[in-house]
Amino acid sequence: MQKDYLFVYGTLLQQHNAFGQYxxxxxxxxxxxxxxGLLYDVGEYxxxxxxxxxxxxxxxxxxxESxxxxxxxxxxxxYGPDEQQPNLYIRTRTSILTAQGYLESWVxxxxxxxxxxxxxxGGDYLEYYHKKNPPGS
Structure with missing residues (x-):
């Protein structure tokens, strides 16, 4: 069975995000x-x-794996037919560059x-988020 990979770049990387924890x-x-690519600040994500x-x-x-x-x-x-249309995001496969080479992944x-x-x-959401929302602010 082929493995599916998912590349995450935003709120799913945050430690306190419930879906990131999931x-x-x-x-x-x-x-x-x-x-x-280009990364934009949409507000909360x-x-x-x-x-x-x-x-x-x-x-x-x-x-x-499931x-x-x-x-x-x-x-x-x-994302999906039961979600608001047009979908907020579309899920697509693309090549992600890793230290070991390229890996086909969903994004x-x-x-x-x-x-x-x-x-x-700079394309790093966590770095951007922490500058925008410093601890104790």
Whole structure:
């Protein structure tokens, strides 16, 4: 059976995020990774737009061993026929660069306009989030 991988780059990386905790409980981390794209601050979460001509967006890759787990993450990301249309994100496969080479992985790409959103310079959401929300603020 082929393994499914998921590249996460935003709120699912946060230690206090309930769905991030769910992901870490039910899935094994594989590697850090990065993908060519642009990362935007959508408010309470980021949005990735894949773009081969852009810099890198940084994140982590997990092995998804059950369709039930993917369905839970789909719901969290607002993806699927039962979610608001158009979907907030679309799930697509793409190549993620790791220290060991490229790995085909699912990723959630933002599916709404980005014209008025702030670009997350450097493509690292956790770093950006901690600068924007320092401890004790």
């Amino acid at each position: 992901l870490r409980k039910h899935c094994l981390p594989v590697s850090k990774g990065k993908v060519k 980021p949005g990735l737009i894949l773009d081969d001509n852009a810099g890198y967006v940084h994140g982590s890759i997990y092995v998804i 369709p039930l787990i993917m369905a839970e993450i789909d719901a969290y990301e607002g 959630y790409q933002y599916n709404l306009p980005v014209e008025n959103l702030v670009l997350v310079e």
